[in-house]
Every structure is written in structure tokens, then in C-alpha cells.
Amino acid sequence: MPDTMTHRMCVRCVMDSTDPDITFDSDGVCSHCHTYDQTSKRLWKKGEEGRIILEKLLGQIKKEGQGKRYDAIIGLSGGTDSSYLAYLGHKWGLRMLAVHVDAGWNTEIAVQNIENICNKLNIDLITEVIDWTDMQAMQRAFFRSKVVNQDIPQDHAFFAALYKYSTKNKIKYVLNGYNIASESCLPLAWRGNNAMDVTHIKAIYAKYGDRPLRHYPFLSVWKLRFWYRLTNALTMVSPLNLIDYDKLRALDELKSAVGFVDYGGKHHESVLTRFQQLYFLPTIYGYEKERHICHRSFYPDNYPESRP
Helix, strand or coil: CCCCCCCCCCCCCCCCCCCCCEEECCCCCHHHHHHEEEEEEEHHCCCHCCCCCCCHHHHHHHHHHCCCCEEEEEECCCCCHHHHHHHHHCCCCCEEEEEEEEEECCCCHHHHHHHHHHHHHHEEEEEEEEEEEHHHHHHHHHHCCCCCCCCCCHHHHHHHHHHHHHHHHCCCCEEECCCCCCCCCCCCCHCCCCCCHHHHHHHHHHHCCCCCCCCCCCHHHHHHHHHHHHHHCEEEEEEHCCCCCHHHHHHHHHHHHCCCCCCCCCCCEEEHHHHHHHHHHHHHHCCHHHHHCCCCHCCCCCCCHHHC
16 A cells, blocks of 8 residues: 555546656646657557558558468457457458467456457457466466566467467468557556566576476567567557547447457456456555556546546
């Protein structure tokens, strides 16, 4: 819990001094609001400008997919952002290969959402099942290390699968559900290391692991740093930043179109991520990711009365 003597909350959003790096201007507006304003102006293209850019992007994706089975690959977690992007991709006429990584932490709701989306939209689905004993061992090592980002083992496996199947099917474009509308202000102190940092992952397991790993899908440093980047073999795109994305409207549309079921919170489609956000981070570090999730970008009025 924050120290009430020094605790301070932004006058414009729900972010507060539980972020050790937060700053406030003379009006009491926090650095995250200013970062959001700058980032959204630069990267979030709405209206006619976004439509023009999106049409050009879709044309490039379809051109690259000519003569191939798929135009693009998309990772499906069963969450709102990736699910809505799959729904839009279908409306845009993209031939998509959906990849889901089952790391053992899925909720039944997430699994059902994925099945409904792929079945009703006729999207091919590959489910990559991670060796459960390896995943448990990796997660135990991360819990022992107490690093901030406990999602790294499942996130790394997710990206490894995307690279694997995009390469296998010669797919250049990866559709990413990242969006500024709901993911614009995660404090750096709360993020921890990047899930793509293989050296970091192996170092943690070397120190805290309790058994040899047999099948955990490490993404090789050579492929990550040289092959994919230097040859431009893969291009990650975020189409949700090219539309007037509103998560609440997206949920309603998904419910109506594919029977989507809301799982209660951002990334709560994963039991592990839900545990990390609601218990591990608040208990160990005092970090409340719900504040990041409920930032001003999610509530269009941007005033205290629009807080949940």
C-alpha cells in the first residue's frame, strides 16, 4: 500500500506515485499523460489519415501473400485485442493463420473464445502446446528469482511459435494486437526485462532452475538478432493503431459477432498473468497494473469522474 504521507495521484488519470519514476507538472498532471499525448499524436492515426495508411498496408500484405496460402499470421491469446484484430482481419479479407500457444495457464473462457473466433470466421488455427514439465520448471525458476516480469516464460514461448510458423509458411507479416488506446503507459519500473532476451532467461534458469529442460522453445539469438532483422524476413504491424479503436465497443462487437465472452480484466485470459497482476506485483513490489490498464486512454473523457 502507498505511504499516505507521500502518496500522490495524477489529477487527470489514475496513475500515482506507486510508480517510482512518475513525475508531475505544476498542474498535477503526470508524466504518463504527457507521454500518452505525445505517443498517440505520433503513432495513433485515426480517421481519414488512418484509413489511408491502413488501406496501403492491407494492399502490401495481400501483395506479399500472392501465391502463398496465407497473407499474415496472428497470435491469438483469447483476449480482446488479438481477438478483435482477427475479426477485423477477416472483414478486411486477409487470409490469416492463427497461432495459439498453450503454456498451461489458459482459462476455459480463453480457449472457448479462440475456438469460436476461428470456427465462425473460418480462420486456420495452430495450437502449440508447450511441454508442461518444462513450463512448470521455468516458471518455478522465475518465481524464485522474483523478477518483475513473471510472464516472460509464456511470452517467450509465444513469440518463438510465431517465428516458427511464420518461417515455415513463408509469411512475412505478423498482425500484432498492440494498441495505444489501452497499452500506452506501463511504467518502465513495472515492465522488467524483455521476453525476447534469451540471455536473461537462460541466466535465470541457470541460477534457479531445478531440472534440465527438454523441450522449452528458446528463440535463438542468431535468428532474433541477425536473420529476422537483417533480412527483413518478418514485419510486425499493429493495425489497431490505424483505426478509432475503442475497447468497450470492440467487446460489444465481438460478443455479437462471435459469441465472445469477457474474461474480467486485461490479460486475465491467462491464469498466470491474472495471478501476477492481482497478487504477485502488488504484494512483492507494490505495483498495481490495474492502474496502467485504467489509464486515461481507456476512458475517453479523461477526467477523474470517468475513473472506475
